Amino acid sequence: xxxxxxxxxxxxxxxxxxxxxxxxxxxxxxxxxxxxxxxxxxxxxxxxxxxxxxxxxxxxxxxxxxxxxxxxxxxxxxxxxxxxxxxxxxxxxxxxxxxxxxxxxxxxxxxxxxxxxxxxxxxxxxxxxxxxxxxxxxxxxxxxxxxxxxxxxxxxxxxxxxxxxxxxxxxxxxxxxxxxxxxxxxxxxxxxxxxxxxxxxxxxxxxxxxxxxxxxxxxxxxxxxxxxxxxxxxxxxxxxxxxxxxxxxxxxxxxxxxxxxxxxxxxxxxxxxxxxxxxxxxxxxxxxxxxxxxxxxxxxxxxxxxxxxxxxxxxxxxxxxxxxxxxxxxxxxxxxxxxxxxxxxxxxxxxxxxxxxx
Amino acid sequence: xxxxxxxxxxxxxxxxxxxxxxxxxxxxxxxxxxxxxxxxxxxxxxxxxxxxxxxxxxxxxxxxxxxxxxxxxxxxxxxxxxxxxxxxxxxxxxxxxxxxxxxxxxxxxxxxxxxxxxxxxxxxxxxxxxxxxxxxxxxxxxxxxxxxxxxxxxxxxxxxxxxxxxxxxxxxx
Amino acid sequence: xxxxxxxxxxxxxxxxxxxxxxxxxxxxxxxxxxxxxxxxxxxxxxxxxxxxxxxxxxxxxxxxxxxxxxxxxxxxxxxxxxxxxxxxxxxxxxxxxxxxxxxxxxxxxxxxxxxxxxxxxxxxxxxxxxxxxxxxxxxxxxxxxxxxxxxxxxxxxxxxxxxxxxxxxxxxxxxxxxxxxxxxxxxxxxxxxxxxxxxxxxxxxxxxxxxxxxxxxxxxxxxxxxxxxxxxxxxxxxxxxxxxxxxxxxxxxxxxxxxxxxxxxxxxxxxxxxxxxxxxxxxxxxxxxxxxxxxxxx
Numbered sequence: 001x002x003x004x005x006x007x008x009x010x011x012x013x014x015x016x017x018x019x020x021x022x023x024x025x026x027x028x029x030x031x032x033x034x035x036x037x038x039x040x041x042x043x044x045x046x047x048x049x050x051x052x053x054x055x056x057x058x059x060x061x062x063x064x065x066x067x068x069x070x071x072x073x074x075x076x077x078x079x080x081x082x083x084x085x086x087x088x089x090x091x092x093x094x095x096x097x098x099x100x101x102x103x104x105x106x107x108x109x110x111x112x113x114x115x116x117x118x119x120x121x122x123x124x125x126x127x128x129x130x131x132x133x134x135x136x137x138x139x140x141x142x143x144x145x146x147x148x149x150x151x152x153x154x155x156x157x158x159x160x161x162x163x164x165x166x167x168x169x170x171x172x173x174x175x176x177x178x179x180x181x182x183x184x185x186x187x188x189x190x191x192x193x194x195x196x197x198x199x200x201x202x203x204x205x206x207x208x209x210x211x212x213x214x215x216x217x218x219x220x221x222x223x224x225x226x227x228x229x230x231x232x233x234x235x236x237x238x239x240x241x242x243x244x245x246x247x248x249x250x251x252x253x254x255x256x257x258x259x260x261x262x263x264x265x266x267x268x269x270x271x272x273x274x275x276x277x278x279x280x281x282x283x284x285x286x287x288x289x290x291x292x293x294x295x296x297x298x299x300x301x302x303x304x305x306x307x308x309x310x311x312x313x314x315x316x317x318x319x320x321x322x323x324x325x326x327x328x329x330x331x332x333x334x335x336x337x338x339x340x341x342x343x344x345x346x347x348x349x350x351x352x353x354x355x356x357x358x
Numbered sequence: 359x360x361x362x363x364x365x366x367x368x369x370x371x372x373x374x375x376x377x378x379x380x381x382x383x384x385x386x387x388x389x390x391x392x393x394x395x396x397x398x399x400x401x402x403x404x405x406x407x408x409x410x411x412x413x414x415x416x417x418x419x420x421x422x423x424x425x426x427x428x429x430x431x432x433x434x435x436x437x438x439x440x441x442x443x444x445x446x447x448x449x450x451x452x453x454x455x456x457x458x459x460x461x462x463x464x465x466x467x468x469x470x471x472x473x474x475x476x477x478x479x480x481x482x483x484x485x486x487x488x489x490x491x492x493x494x495x496x497x498x499x500x501x502x503x504x505x506x507x508x509x510x511x512x513x514x515x516x517x518x519x520x521x522x523x524x525x526x527x528x529x530x531x
Numbered sequence: 532x533x534x535x536x537x538x539x540x541x542x543x544x545x546x547x548x549x550x551x552x553x554x555x556x557x558x559x560x561x562x563x564x565x566x567x568x569x570x571x572x573x574x575x576x577x578x579x580x581x582x583x584x585x586x587x588x589x590x591x592x593x594x595x596x597x598x599x600x601x602x603x604x605x606x607x608x609x610x611x612x613x614x615x616x617x618x619x620x621x622x623x624x625x626x627x628x629x630x631x632x633x634x635x636x637x638x639x640x641x642x643x644x645x646x647x648x649x650x651x652x653x654x655x656x657x658x659x660x661x662x663x664x665x666x667x668x669x670x671x672x673x674x675x676x677x678x679x680x681x682x683x684x685x686x687x688x689x690x691x692x693x694x695x696x697x698x699x700x701x702x703x704x705x706x707x708x709x710x711x712x713x714x715x716x717x718x719x720x721x722x723x724x725x726x727x728x729x730x731x732x733x734x735x736x737x738x739x740x741x742x743x744x745x746x747x748x749x750x751x752x753x754x755x756x757x758x759x760x761x762x763x764x765x766x767x768x769x770x771x772x773x774x775x776x777x778x779x780x781x782x783x784x785x786x787x788x789x790x791x792x793x794x795x796x797x798x799x800x801x802x803x804x805x806x807x808x809x810x811x812x813x814x815x816x817x818x819x820x821x822x823x824x825x826x827x828x829x
Contacts, residue, residue, distance in 0.1 A: 041434060044645050044648065044649075045645075046645035046646065046649075052727060053723050053724050053727055054723065054724025054725070055724075065645070065649065067434075067652075068649050068652070068653065068799075154795075155723065155724050156724035156725070157724060157795035157796050158715050158716065158718060158722060158723055158724055158725075158791075158795060158796035159793075159794065159795035159796070160555065160556070160715065160791070160792045160793075161792050161793045162795075164558065198793070198794065198795070199794065200716060200794050200795050200796075200797055201794075201795050203797075203798065203801055204795045204796070204797070204798060338798070338799065338800065339649060339725060339726075340719075340722065340725045340796070340798060340799065341798065343724065343725050347724075386584065388584070388587075388640050389584065389586070389587075392587075392633070392636075392637065395633065411617060411618055411619045412618075412619055412622075415617075415619045415622050415623050415626045416622070416626075418626040418627075418629075419622065419625055419626030419629050422626075422629035422630050422632070422633055423629050423632070423658060423659075423662060425633075426632055426633055426636055426655055426658070427655065427659075429636065430652060430655055433652075484617075484618040484619070485618045485680075488618060488619065488679065
């Protein structure tokens with residue numbers, strides 16, 4: 001990494017003023033960018049990512065630093081756009097696999113989304129038990145995803161214990177069958193209780209990255225900002241399982257932590273009342289044609305899929321993912337934040353660069 | 359016969375002067391500040407070698423933080439702190455040379471014409487020095503030091519108070 | 532002779548602390564881990580970044596190591612086992628520690644890299660936060676000993692150790708000592724998830740090895756300072772004095788490492804605010820309390 005920072009001199013300014021007997025600070029600094037505090041300083045452009053500890057892999061964040069405050073933010077995903085449909089289209093089963101492979105951080109959610117959209121296009125309704133069991137798989141992924149986020153938060157904030165503990169729990173959760181995952185309940189409760197009590201964690205997260213309700217918020221980020229924004233509240237299957245949405249008002253990183261901790265326990269309760277898993281791997285659409293739409297609450301928020309089916313082949317698909325919207329928030333959200341706070345804010349949004357639209 | 363003490367004093371003395379020259383021989387502000395720091399540190403070490411322990415340790419301690427802070431202010435307020443523009447670090451050369459020569463002559467004069475023998479004989483050992491210094495600070499000189507301390511504190515608070523409204527105006531603008 | 536013994540025991544202590552750190556990081560206890568890590572670092576190419584300030588870049592790791600070793604020069608590990616029993620020993624500790632930020636500042640400025648630059652200047656802010664919390668508790672310790680001699684500080688704790696006599700001072704000093712050695716949660720200049728190593732980020736190979744060694748020795752030295760100032764130094768029943776020193780120093784350094792393992796990193800602004808608004812008043816209160824206690828119960 002090489003950056004043009006304070007070492008890089010003002011050859012030009014020097015040439016103009018080199019023959020002056022005294023240094024004139026006003027002249028020399030007149031072309032430098034002004035910080036918010038009025039001090040003219042050279043700004044340093046530093047890349048964070050695409051492989052930075054504590055940030056999601058594949059996210060390239062370029063921060064222009066004024067001292068240690070963020071003056072400008074550029075953000076892009078270097079692994080996004082995987083969900084684009086090949087021009088020839090895809091048959092139903094490959095489409096499900098294709099969408100599932102797009103985001104390695106939430107494969108089940110996108111496979112399920114594909115299944116649901118295909119079924120909507122073909123006009124099929126799978127039976128109640130299948131739908132319930134698919135929800136259980138989705139909720140298991142939500143727990144695993146939130147644990148993965150906790151591990152990343154641990155890495156980002158230098159909280160070594162959390163990083164190791166959450167990583168171990170995530171691996172356990174990914175492999176778990178029903179009895180095993182229900183055993184996780186006490187561990188997750190203990191983790192929640194412990195994180196709420198941990199000194200410095202509250203002060204670290206409280207007041208960082210406050211977001212106000214807007215149309216670009218999705219999932220836990222929106223719910224932490226007091227928005228009733230959850231694809232699950234309109235879903236009959238969830239309603240039958242007595243699902244209740246949780247929300248908080250603050251909208252900062254600490255609220256997002258609370259929302260995610262609460263959701264893990266909620267998901268466990270949902271899995272328990274379903275009592276079985278059904279992987280959404282394939283669905284039979286035959287040679288049906290039609291247009292379908294599905295929306296689903298991924299671990300990061302609501303994703304939507306519109307697709308057109310022509311005699312059993314997907315010929316058009318349009319995907320809307322939460323991270324695509326959240327990335328737009330960053331430049332305003334990080335402006336003038338201290339570097340550490342800014343990175344904690346990025347981490348707390350739980351971005352998945354894989355699911356960003358091309 | 360040259361004692362080990364003389365060797366150390368000479369070594370640190372030369373280091374002091376050497377680093378002092380370096381301050382002006384570089385065009386990097388940060389290097390310049392740290393050269394000044396090490397010049398002062400060498401001076402502190404020279405005091406240690408001269409058995410003025412408290413003075414030496416105090417010198418070594420105070421300079422480190424002060425010079426580091428000076429370095430950050432230079433980076434903040436000066437152009438070209440890295441010195442890539444090959445900036446000249448000396449100004450008003452004739453006046454400074456004159457001041458330097460006069461200063462050197464005066465110091466050499468004091469060194470040569472003071473009857474050091476008397477001073478050396480009455481100088482107490484290190485532990486005694488510290489005790490005497492403490493008694494002095496809490497006795498006769500207390501008023502002077504307390505006044506100076508309170509004045510500096512007042513100045514710091516006043517400076518902050520003066521800066522705050524200006525900062526507020528800039529923020530609002 | 533004393534010098535050799537103390538330097539060797541310091542290095543041994545640093546090795547054990549490194550073992551412990553590796554144990555915490557990987558979850559496996561391997562006695563040879565730091566040795567292998569050191570061999571790996573020695574064998575690796577030591578890359579110099581583009582357009583560095585070469586003098587600073589080369590000097591910084593060495594300066595950190597020298598500082599860490601110098602701190603221990605005035606600390607007695609057992610009666611008579613001390614390199615230099617200076618009459619200003621307690622003040623000397625503080626004077627030498629003032630060069631830790633200088634070393635880090637040089638390491639931050641030298642390599643011409645963004646992460647390092649921010650890390651180096653950050654530590655200067657950290658210095659402004661912790662430095663009063665080093666010097667003020669030391670003042671209270673010296674008040675009880677009525678001397679700046681570190682040996683006198685130890686013997687003054689014959690009846691009751693300073694950790695009991697002035698617990699407030701101990702807590703403040705212990706916290707500040709962790710901040711000096713930039714251990715988590717005060718690892719702002721190296722911050723893994725923020726600066727990807729910060730001041731260490733541009734160092735590789737041998738230079739990184741020296742830097743890490745310097746940091747480890749610094750941790751052990753500060754643990755030794757804590758032991759001498761607050762835990763009665765070499766004093767203890769049954770075992771020989773040097774054993775007590777060793778046990779206490781290792782216990783303090785492990786506590787320092789373990790504490791950080793269970794806490795997230797502190798925010799720079801909070802560190803400054805808490806140190807100045809809470810820490811300094813408490814340190815002054817500590818001096819006052821100790822002053823009164825010295826008069827009524829020496």
